[in-house]
Amino acid sequence: MDAKKRIEELAAELLKHQYLYYVRARPEISDEEYDRMFDALLRLEKRFPQYAGANSPSRRIGSDLDNAFPEKAHTVPVLSLDKVYQAEELEQWLLKTAAAAGGGAGFTVEEKIDGASIVLYYDRGELQYALTRGNGLLGNDVSANVRTISQVPLRIAESSPLAVRGEIYIMRGDFERFNSQVAEKYANPRNLAAGSLRNLKSSLAARVPLNIFVYEGFFQNGSGRDHLEILQRLLELGFRVNPHLGYFSADEAKRLLALRLFPGISAEPLTGLKEYLLRRAATRAEIPYDIDGLVIKVVEMDFRRELGTTAHHPRWAMAYKFDSPQGRTVLLDVQVQVGRNGRVTPVALLKPVALSGSTVTRATLHNQDYIDMLELGIGDEVSISKRGDVIPAVDEVLEKSEQAPGIYKLPDRCPFCQMPLVKEGAHHFCKNDACPERRRRMLEYFCAKEQMDIETLGEKTIAFLFAKGWVQSIPDIYRFDYGLLAGEEGFKEKKITRIRAAVEASKSRPFAKVLAALGFEGVASAVATALIANGFDSVEKIVACAKKNDWEAFARMEGIGEVTARLLVEHFSSPVNLKLIARLREIGLQFQAAGGGPERMDDSFAGQVWVVSGTFANFSPRSLAVTEIEKRGGKVAESVSSRTNFLLSGSHPGSKLARAEKLRIPIVTEGEFLKLLAGK
Ligand SMILES: [Zn+2]
Incomplete structure (x- = not known):
């Protein structure tokens, strides 16, 4: 058999099976059989590219060549619709239009799909090109991308010219999945559908699970005296027509005819319209794709011609939009x-x-x-x-x-x-750092899901603890004895246990989260992540850089500009902030990224539990001393207990010194500590 004939046969067969699979959802052959046929076609087309047609099923997978989207004129009217926002307004329009027709007219109500509008142009039984709506007169030729949509027939059993209007859309579930896999998120399914049609590479468009519903056919051969017949004919030709259809007419015989053509639709007298609209608006979330309204249209073509159009809209159709913007x-x-x-x-x-x-x-x-x-x-x-x-x-x-x-x-x-x-x-x-509202909002931010995710400390609980004076600062979250909540309204024992557990669990949140949760202006999640990725993987490294006023080291990182870099220097050299960091560090929060931070030097402090108190000449902030202990395998606790091995005591050590003395815990001075570090 010659190659040309075989290619044509395979193409015709594959298009038939694509239709059965994607449009009718009734495949007749197995996926393996289909793949074998598809591979055979690809092989032949590679050897004999001169026989590969523009509408070969192989076009469904798209190409990596850059698309151009030249403008092309529409040859059928592509008007937009007039719209109303109230069911009553649409009812009035219906009654007025029906009266103008002498009472016998029929009306369809169709879903207004929230997608991208498209016009498909066929001739000699083949898809010639596909245009976006554009300005209604000129559209962009997006044929290569439209050909990748398996639900769009590439060949049809109709040889005279035919234009078909439709809407390309994406299912909500597919949208969520797709969006979760790409870096640049799309705002909604409509944007993704419209964006895919304009993908420069059709192979990329082919990766987006696009669907189509068609809703108007412009037949040159005069087929179809009314809209229902046209929809029926489009179905026969292999197009997807939305089955969610309403039909309204005062004429009972017409209603029966509509039901015969489209079994299962709602066919009701004109008085049923309003209730139908409200019901559809209320149940819109139950369909798996977005609709932003319904469209009502006159069914009879003669009557449509009689009504004509305004400069912008046909007089025979009206959109009912669900949402008043x-x-x-x-x-x-x-x-x-x-x-x-x-x-x-x-x-x-x-x-x-x-x-x-x-x-x-x-x-x-x-x-x-x-x-x-x-x-x-x-x-x-x-x-x-x-x-x-x-x-x-x-x-x-x-x-x-x-x-x-x-x-x-x-x-x-x-x-x-x-x-x-x-x-x-x-x-x-408000420039007052001690402003109670600012402090309350800071606590709220720290505990929120996006930051430390202490889910038991929501806005209400924080407001309560704050108003009582119990939790005034971030360290208070860890120091407060939640047992005091017993007896307060809404705080049963179980809840108190949960709060304690959640607060404790938050101590293991990674450094990036802690850094962002501190709430320093300009240091949100993205900046925290950038810092860590660029080697600032412990708070010491950030503080050391800030203390040298080396904002340029921060500004060298991608995603950090000069303003943020200078803010970083300001935040991480401010005594108030350094004190806060030292406190939280003692409490046990993570101030170095997993695998990062100070390198382990030796095990000379292994197994030892230290408490650090007071201020030091050589270790300012105090966390520098903590680092030295940890570098040698020691642990640092927040408070002195019978398990403490040593208290490192600087000047003004406060109550920790007294407690250590009481428990007879060895006190280490700064001088002694320096000797220990030196290995003496
Ligand atoms: Zn204030």
Whole structure:
């Protein structure tokens, strides 16, 4: 048999099995058989590339050649849809349009898939090219990437020209999996689908599990007098048509006909529309892909032509969007938040309003400049929106309050410590390190899941312990006797045991977590990781560098700029911070990365438990003495007990010295310690 004929036969056979597998989900041959056939085709096409067609099934795996996406004109109308946000509005549109048709019209309601719009152009039974929607007149030719989507028919049993509109989308589950494997995350499935269509290499597009639903067919041969017939014909040609379909008509005979064409759909009189819309909106989370609304369309083509289009939208269709992107409400008050680093954030307290499927009562106002720009005052009516579906923001003032028109001003003083606020750049700051709110927020941050993950010490418990005066600083978390909580409301014995265990467990959190949890400005998780990766794998090394004021050593690292580098020097040479680090180190937190830190010198202190107290001339911070002990195999404990072997005592040793004397524990002075280190 000649190669050309064999290639064509194999291609036709493989396309048939791809359709059965990917569109119908009813494979007729085993995966092994399919692979054998596929390999045979690839081998032949390699030997006889002149016979490999543009729509060979081998195009599904894509190529590593860079794609270009030239613009090309659409030859069918690619209009966008007019839209409404309320079921009542859509019902009114339906009744008005049905009346204009003399009562007999039918309407489909289809899912509005949240994906990337595409138009597939066929001729002589083959996919010629595929264009993005573009501006509606010109689209980008993304054919090579579209060919990798197994659900897109490459050949069809229709020889006259045909254009098909559809939506390319990705399942939520596939999206999560894909996103977990790539460094640059996509915000949502739609972005990933649209981004994949524009992948420069079609072999990369082929790695994304893309799907398609088609919803309009433009047949040149006049086939299809109405929309349902067209959908039926598209199904026959091997396209995927969304089975979640509603049909509405006042004409019972038409409803029965629709049911015969598409068994299992909802076919109801016009009065059923509103309930159908609300039901679909409420159950949207149950389908495994995102939809952002429903589309209602006139079914009869004659009637569509009669209604025509406006400059932008067809008059025979309307989108019903689930989520109003904007809400209208009233600013009740402004709450002034102070963060752990002192930054002041005004937060709008709003009259509750429904927005994108949730009730919004708060929105960020960023800073005073933003409030001034909006000319926003308490009592004003405002419009709010969710940008990128995250934190709601106040966008504009719709109407000033009649009672007290004015512009909100941040207070001059911190509402928590009464220190004057300082403006730096766009933000105000409370510069008081002892500010109770800043300290409470610091504790909250330290215990949070992303940092030390002490899950029993949530915001509420921290607030309680802080208000009682029991936990005021990070070391207090480790020093407080949680037994004192017995008898307090909400603290049963079991809970106290859990808190103790969680606090103890946090001592083994790795150095990178501890470093970020300290909450020093500019030293979040990414910077902590960068420091460790660049050899600053123990706190001593960071402190040593900071003490030399060598910010350039920090700035040499990737991901650390001059500002952060100078902050590092500031943080790690500040006496207050060094004291905090020394305390936490004594408590037993990790201040060196696993496998990093000071190298083991010898075992001269092996088996010994030391306690270090007071200040030293040669070991400042005190942790330098701790390092020396650990380098020689010794252990350092926080408090003196009967298990302590030696107390290293500097000047001002405090109560530890008294306790050591009482327990008759040998006291080692700094001079004696230096001799020990020297091996004498
Ligand atoms: Zn303050």
